[in-house]
Every structure is written in structure tokens, then in C-alpha cells.
Amino acid sequence: MIELKSPAEIDQMRVTGQFVARILSELSTIAGIGVNLLDLENHARGLIRERGARSCYWDYAPPFGRGPFRNVICLSVNDAVLHGLPHDYTLRDGDLLSMDIAVSIDGWVADSAVSVIVGTPAEDDLRIVRATEEALGAAIAAARPGNRLGDVSAAIGAVAADYGYPVNVEFGGHGLGRTMHEAPHVPNKDVAGRGLVLQPGLVLAxxxxxxxxxxxxxFDADGWTIRTADGLPAAHSEHTVAITEDGPLVLTRRDTEVPRP
Structure with missing residues (x-):
């Protein structure tokens, strides 16, 4: 069942979204050569605790995964791309780090992810990060009332095709609101012009x-960390976006972020 949010509820989700943006901005600044992933996890825990927010990841137990997730952020390095389990690993020069976090404040959720390169970047890594950011920008631009869900997915897939990257459709975007995962599922590739008609009040990650x-x-032996089958670095970008009468509203936009078309 798809639940549309009122303008007042979207305003509440925006409060959460700005807090999520703050966490990722701070962690992006902290992440550097010699920093341990557990330091990033602990910093995120401290911010969540100080704000009186709630982690949507703690005790999360979907069908995949081995036991409940007992961290507040996913930290995926190099060929790890999703659901990276924070562990005792010290970041090295050239590492590609993807950070994904979802929290709830006063019962309203926001979810966002960013990929950063530690130290000296490789051109191939810069390229794949840029591709995910451009694809996110294209998806946001397509998230307008009257368009269809397929238009959003097709926009992502078109950017991937332009860069020559294949697209996995097992894991993608989703609705959210009172909980982290709501209908609909948003695959990262589809056919334009088909699927759900987008309406004001729909909020999507x-x-x-x-x-x-x-x-x-x-999957790693930990049951959580998802890696690319080719063993090459991957990238991940995510925003929580509300569809409004005036068009898409990005609830997790970071202050330092340069919006891409």
C-alpha cells in the first residue's frame, strides 16, 4: 500500500533529512587516510544519540543478512557497494567509500548515501562516482507529478548506459515515511512511460x-556486505525526495553538495 504524505508531514521528514545530510557531511570530512571505519560508526552513533534520533538500521533484520544489523550506518569500501558492515578496517589512500544512513526523528524517516574517495582518486573511481551522482540528478528531475515510476527508473538506466555500466535491479530505491522501506520499489532500470503515476505526497528514496x-x-560471509562480482570498486548515491505540486523536493540535500543535472 502506498501512503501519500501531507505537506506538513513532508516538512517533518525534511527535518530528519537535514539531520541525515549533516551526518553525511561530517563523515565525508572525517573520512581520510588512517581513519578506521569503526571511528565513523562511533561518530554517527554520537550524533544520533545527541539529537535524540533513532537509527533505522539498528536491529534491522530483513530476509537477507545474518542476524539483526547492529550498527547505525553502512560503510562499503571499494568493491563493497551496499550494506557494508562497519568493521576494524583503516582507510587507505585511494579507497572508494560509500556511506549510507537512515534515521527517524519524531517518527519520520530520511535515508541518504554518498560515495567519497579517500586521498588520491583513480580516474575510473571518479568516473563511477560521477555517474551515480548524475543518475541521481536525472532521477530527481523525473520525479514530477504526472510522470510515471518507469520514467524515474529509465532516467537512471539511461545515465548508466551512457557511461557503459550494467545495472543491477535486485536492490534499488523505495518509498519511505514512518518506516524505512515502504512501497513502491524503484528499480535502477526500467521502461519510461509505464508503472505507477507519480502524485504529490509520494516520498521516495x-x-x-x-x-x-x-x-x-x-555476499560476504557476514551475510550483509554486498560486493561486485567483478571485484572492482563501485559507487552509490542516494537522496530522499518528496514529490510536490511544484516538482521534486530533495529532503536530504547537503549544504556542500553541488547539484548535478
């Missing part, structure tokens, strides 16, 4: 993620 040469994924 749009999250393109790309690997370089494959759409296949493998």
Missing part, C-alpha cells in the same frame, strides 16, 4: 548504484 563491468553481486 532514489539510490542509483553502479559497478563497472557486471550487474552480478556476491
Amino acid at each position: 532514489l539510490e542509483p548504484w553502479f559497478a563497472r563491468t557486471t550487474d552480478r553481486i556476491v
